[in-house]
Amino acid sequence: MPDDTPKPPRRDSMLPGRSSMAPPQSSEPPRNTITGRHSIVPRQSMVPRSSLPPEDSDADPENGQTFSERAVERTERTLERMATTVGELGRLVGSTLGLPGRQDDSGNVVVTRAPGAPAGIDHLTEHFEPPEPGKIRLRVIDICREHVETAWFDDVDSMLCTVKPSWSQLRWIDVDGLDAYVVSQLQHAFGFHTLAAEDVLHVPQRPRVDAYSDHLFVVARMFSWRDERLVSEQISMFMKPGLLVSFQELDEDVWNPIRDRLQFESSKLRECDASYLAYALLDATVDHCFPILERYGEMLDHLEDAVLTSSADNLLQEVHAIKRELTVLRKAVWPMREVIAELSREDQVLVSPMTRTYLRDVYQHCVQVIDILETFR
Secondary structure: OOOOOOOOOOHHHHHHOOOOOOOOOOOOOOOOOOHHHHOOOOHHHHHHHOOOOOOOOEEOOOOOEEEHHHHHHHHHHHHHHHHHHHHHHHHHHHHOOOOOOOOOOOOEEEOOOOOOOOOHHHHHOOOOOOOOOOEEEEEEEEEEEOOEEEEEEEHHHHHHOOOOOOOEEEEEEEEEEHHHHHHHHHHHHHHHOOOHHHHHOOOOOOOOOEEEEEHHHHHEEEEEEEEEEEEEEEEEEEEEEOOEEEEEOOOOOOHHHHHHHHHOOOHHOOOOOOHHHHHHHHEEEEOOOHHHHHHHHHHHHHHHHHHHHHOOOOOHHHHHHHHHHHHHHHHHHHHHHHHHHHOOOOOOOOOOOHHHHHHHHHHHHHEEEEEEEEHHO
16 A cells, blocks of 8 residues: 655755755856856845835935935936046047037137147137136246245236246246136247147146156146046146246146145245146145045945945946046056156256155055056956
8 A cells, every 4th residue: 555654855845945856056156158257146135135225115214215216316426427427538539639619627618729730839829819807817926935925817918927026936827727828828928839838728638748948848637526526637737947837727726735835934845946846736636536536445335335235226337437437547647657757767857856756755656546446446
């Protein structure tokens, strides 16, 4: 007679989610059937459903927003940041192709060179018109060991009419905004090369150093975090004995600490030449990357937590937005290392030996920033 006594179940069938006919599990990660590479099992499947954020029913007690509303808001911010980064790439293309009548972020019309046109800006001088009063501001700082004097000008012609004080050993002219007329007037007044003056207007340029017979031309990138997005602008500097002329696209910068240091009588900025002032400006520009990188580190930590505990649909967009912004940072900081190395060369007669010593410190900061960017990528 057949035995009707129930048999105890097999131990493998008692495990939740496993069939008695399931094959033995391998400790090796599963392979992707298309690429053949190992795929990573999402850890989200190991998180209890009760620990996931609420979907639509529960509201955020802080601002009253539901999870879907917060997701939509994050998606909009992400798309705006992505559009900003794509706009930065568009500026690169526009500068390369020389699109006529292009405007920068401040609304200034930037004169560009059409393909086949003569190099420089000398042939365009007759078309330049003075900007509207107040659109371009010039800050002139005369420096010596005993005294520092600052003056503001809204008109480049009136600034050029002022005589440099006899006690001034170093004059720093800082121009907020880009305008072809202003650049042309300063170029003719101080004898800057026309090719360098052209690159002041054709933004953005790759950071570099150009040496001419009696002056140096330096291009760098300045980054800041405004309105929850990364903002980049070009800074250009002309350096001659006793003179430093700097150009900025925007009216906000990271050089206020340098100006504050000039107010102290014991500051080395009062005792040194134009090359040391240029070093201080470049050092502040590079050092300002560290708080920006710290912010990205926090963003990546939150993003990692969100990937493991959330099912939001905009996480992939956020990843791509951060990746693009880190790429913009890397493309600007990497050639900055070459700029510092070029200024540190022994044959740069306009750079003092003491400044070369300090430039080595800036070089190490550039390397450190690049290492952090590579780690984030």
